[in-house]
Amino acid sequence: MTGAVRLTERPSERVDDGGGGKDGLLDGLLDDLGPGSDPAAALDLVRRRPDAFPLPGTGDTTQLWEALASLAAVSLTAARAVEPHLDALAILAEARAAGHQLVDVDDPGASWGVYAAEGPGTRLEAVADGGAFRLHGTKPWCSLAGSLTHALVTAWDGPTTRRLYAVRLGPSNGVTVHEAAWFARGLVAVPSGPVTFDGSAATPVGPAGWYLERPGFAWGGMGVAAIWYGGAVGVARRLLASRRAPDQVALMHLGAVEATLWAARATLSDAAKRVDDGLAQGAEGAALALRVRHVVSRAAEAVLQRVGHATGPAPLALEDDHAGRVADLQLYLRQEHAERDEAALGRLVLGQQPPSWW
Known part of the structure; x- marks a missing residue:
């Protein structure tokens, strides 16, 4: 059994929907997802179907959550890959709306992660380098870091404060993704492990604590x-x-x-x-x-x-x-x-x- 997952009933749209409206949009989204549930295919689906994933808080939060729930009912792997990417896009939009100027961050072809977890024995620090910032240290629990292009990462910018930074992933920016000791029987295609940043160039997103x-x-x-x-x-x-x-x-x-x-x-x-x-x-x-x-x-x-x-x-x-x-x-x-x-x-x-x- 498949089909879109609803949070609200809209009988007027269900009658003779004809493939249009929000019911048709979500059903089409699931058709595009297909039988595959690998993270790359799920992220590609989001880039091809941005209409199905509006930003939260802009009047269509119900549609966004219905799209996420509908994907999850078919494949939690797909939903788990899509959620942080969409969250990053929402964070960047929220930062722009708050007046925080972002430089060289937006890339329509980017695939995003959001890494904000902390772990014992690890610490990621942001160091000012002239007018720029560089990240030094290790961040735990970085899901799919080896297959994404960018991430929003929290790093310590002082003894007691953390700030969010946008960073390009990959060895050319001093980013090393370590093999994850991922023994989980669930979400096997979404491994999560440590990533080391060695002087990685980063762009602040909002002030400390934002x-x-x-x-x-x-x-x-x-x-x-x-x-x-x-x-x-x-x-x-x-x-x-x-x-x-x-x-x-x-x-x-x-x-x-x-x-x-x-x-x-x-x-x-x-x-x-x-x-x-x-x-x-x-x-x-x-x-x-x-x-x-x-x-x-x-x-x-x-x-x-x-x-x-x-x-x-x-x-x-x-x-x-x-x-x-x-x-x-x-x-x-x-x-x-x-x-x-x-x-x-x-x-x-x-x-x-x-x-x-x-």
């Missing part, structure tokens, strides 16, 4: 949740592919999965509207992102459990597609910080007035 403080940081986190939702839909579709007439237990699992996905979808739909209405800024945007990611990640975990209970071991052992979807989603969900994010949300609640619905 990367985390901008509204788009929360929006991007919710875009990832849309991918988790799409991945859960892809796993849930296995329940509809059973050739056996469902008994009462199977119907129970199917009903629970439907309700769980509906709640996640409603959460994302509401959040997309808030982003476009300017209601996801500052502390409220941060809290909204934590709520959305919590609801959607728990929904996806519940879907994984319910589908596993309903179908038993056979699909995991004998169906390559289903087993891959499960492994991909389990790994991708660990981008959410689980109980630590719950604690962060609790701190925000205590630091503000209690929510109006309490």
